[in-house]
Amino acid sequence: MIVYKILDWLVSEPDRNEVYKLVHMFIYNYKKYSSPLQLLQVLINYWSEPAHGNVSKAEQEMICSKKRTSVTFFLSGWFEVQYSDFKDTTLELLESFVREIPSEYSKPLVAKIQNVIKSKPAPSIYLFEASKEGKAKFEPGTFGFLDLKAIQVADQWTILDIKNFLQIDRDEYLRIQSDSNWDRMLKRAAVFSRWVASEIVQNVKTSKRVETIKRFVLIAMHFLENNNMNGLMCVWGGLNTISVLRLKKTKKRLPSQILDLWAVLEEKLSEKNNFGRLRKVTKKKMLSGEPVVPWFELVNKARNSSAEYDDYISTSTDPKIINFSKVYILGEQILNFEKYKKNLEKVDLFYESNNKTDQNIRTYLEHLPTYPDDVLWKMSSICEPD
Template sequence: MSWDCGLRYMFSVPPVLQQGSMCILHDKEDLSRLEMVQKLAKDGCRFLQTHSKGPERTSEPQSDEAARVCLRERGHDVLVLQRISSEQPALSASARGGGREEARNRRYVVVSGTPEKILEHLLNDLTLDDDQGTTQGKESDTLLDDFLLTYPVFMSTSDLCQALLGHYCTKRYRGKEDRKEALERKQKVLHLVSQWMALCKDFLREDEHVKLFMKSLYRYILDDLYEHPALETDVRELQKLYQLHRRHTVDEYSPQRKSKALKENGLHSRGTQRETKEVLCHVYITMDSYLSMRTHTGVVAQELLQAVAERMDVPLRELVLVAVTYPGGRLLLQPLDRVFSDSVRPVGRLHVCRKDLGEVLNPFTDNSELQQRTARMLSLNTWDVAVALTNFDWTIFDSIHEQELVYFTFSRHSSSSHTVALELLLQRFNEVQLWVMTEVLLCPTLCKRVQLIKKFIKIAAHCKAQRNLNCFFAIIMGLNTAAVSRLSQTWEKIPGKFKKLFSELETITDPSLNHKAYRDSFKKMKAPKIPFPPLLLKDITFIHEGNKTFHDNLVNFEKLHMIADTVRLIRQCQKDHMGNGITQKSSSEVRAYIDYLHIIDNQQTLFELSHRLEPRA
């Protein structure tokens, strides 16, 4: 039968809500199962049986609707939970510190709710052991991880900080809260914060809201240490995660001896000065071709000119660096001028010119430089090239945080500083693809072009062997572009075994059946490994566009769980449990070549080069 229960919360609620909350339960056994029911005040709680009689309970499994519990406030749903069976029994009442008579084997997961109620349920669902550690079930772990990965979709970091401070400092509405309950509530908040900081690593370290939040929370903990000495363990954990600095012992933080100045200076965030970051800098040597240079945000004009001069075999004294600004102005950069602004953006489109402002290289001229670049590429060992490409990609991929995919999907049209590493890896994929095309189409002689394509096929195979699917896809797709694949005379000269190998590698890039060939192959690879990022983003976009983010003003948490489940692939790929390190020592000569790729990014120019090599019949 169905039950309507008029229930009053013990939680602190606004006066307008203090007249009661309504919780609709579809199964009377749910009454002893819900954390929200367990924590209710005894007074003012009414159980009302309706006159309508439902069907007798059978052994058949219940529908999803029958297994759902809705919490209502002021006539509106604020939290919808789904009952699921858990393989792992819940903790006993003594471990929970509550009044539960026996452990049950069913739990509740969030279907939808308001941000505040989702967070409240998450905190209530946490369980603490006697050593203040957590021993949660798989569902609680997943809920916490889902929430921390996807909260930017429905609430700002500032709102989350304020909500956590509120839960830490609040006092339960009606009735008394003993010291044990207060300590447990505070420890749950601190555990969530510890998980958040551990998950985000340095991702939010520069966020001003997080800095202020950690300073305030740290202050509150110091205030509570006198009454709750058990919080000392949590203090140490926060110090370790966020580089909080304690100069004195716990006793010195008693109410009689606390120093306000000390607490004001208690937060020392790691990296007070913004660290220099690695970037891919484009330095144009013609109007439609550039050198992609791996450098840092503090680089000056002289360093870039030196690198270009060495790569292009042009005397440094003949070159100048010009920043072309919108709408067409030119700024001549002096040797010690910084190239990047504080926003990690170049001061303009960077061009290296001769001092007479002429181009450094004419791509249509069959000159000695083109002959030298082909000979240089052909002299490199294919395995070493694959190693250098993989090391480069891994440096970027290992710095990607799962939340970057969430920000990229939901904030695509706004420039976000939260997607720097992800955008860098996507940029690298495009550059490697264009680099393959550029190298082949700038090779003037047929026999050397054949050798070059054979070399790229071997490099692609080596990248796959090194579990770098980013570069693998880039090389195969570069060879499959129209400007390269139309070179029939060149492909006819490719030996049969290389054509067979290329065909086998192409099969993995086949998009049919939702990229089944790639997914099966990638799944068999051991971590660490580098995935194909565009497909990962496609999966998340499919979930995002196929499901509403809000239902009746409630956050659709089922959608966010699917997204969190997808972005967790990043974490799984970055782990190295078995010591299968992906990086290897690479040749300095090869590394110097790979760090400065010459790329033509104009498709029309690439096609003109292609037709110049093999004119249309």
């Protein structure tokens, strides 16, 4: 049963806060296959289970203590999210359970329950509500991903990509440095891809996951229209993380139009010949003078394959002999890089909007909420258990 997995994670997880949201997600969705009374009975049974295996008495006591703490932690999260579940027989069983357990466990739990009752005079389920109806104000903290249109995300992220790209100077191409504009461009892309996966797997409801994936596919298509290959590959990378790819049932629920667009993206972004098609299209646009943000991961790989600048000045056998073929390769890479920048300088002012809504969206995109890979996997497992 899924609840046992969550409890086991709580026992083994050094930072329980990482698992706390999983508790909330489970509570929001568990009534599809269980009842509050059945779930409470499972928790009580888990509390009473002895430690398995050939362990010493001290180890057994330690394991049991962790399990009991996990149960009270789970109950706290449950009561916080959906305390309206506790009524009639379920409430009586909870009260009986709390009276029987040692005070070291009951006191924190009772204190938590009392705080929740004081702060929520009416039953509520608030953590995973759908976006509020009506026009979003787009003030910081008042909107989430699904409140935004695909074109808004694509346009404002493209502005940020262009700005970051234009801030990179030639010296950064020649000298690898940490905490540089070059480094920030790479890190921003990694965060964006993780954000894509985070937004998808944090939704317990299949319909919300479907809507989120639809939105990201549309964002990818807008990136394609904007000639932002970097943003395009950020989305594609997020959609192809293991935590998202395993959601087979969710993907089957996608509308045929979205699946058609997915197939288009698969063809255009094929890994064949080291993303040969993408590289060819990007370079063609650049040489024609068309503004395009290249996939920065490929730019970075090209630079890294060139090694340090000093390696191009001399050969390994004689430091006085210049390796002109290497110098030519490096020179061509730098010229292409400068050409990308020159083309993008034409559109920076065109893209940017200084109205308050767009500024707030850019602020949101500069501080994207993400989860680490292990938490993404756990969330994905709850969305679609194996």
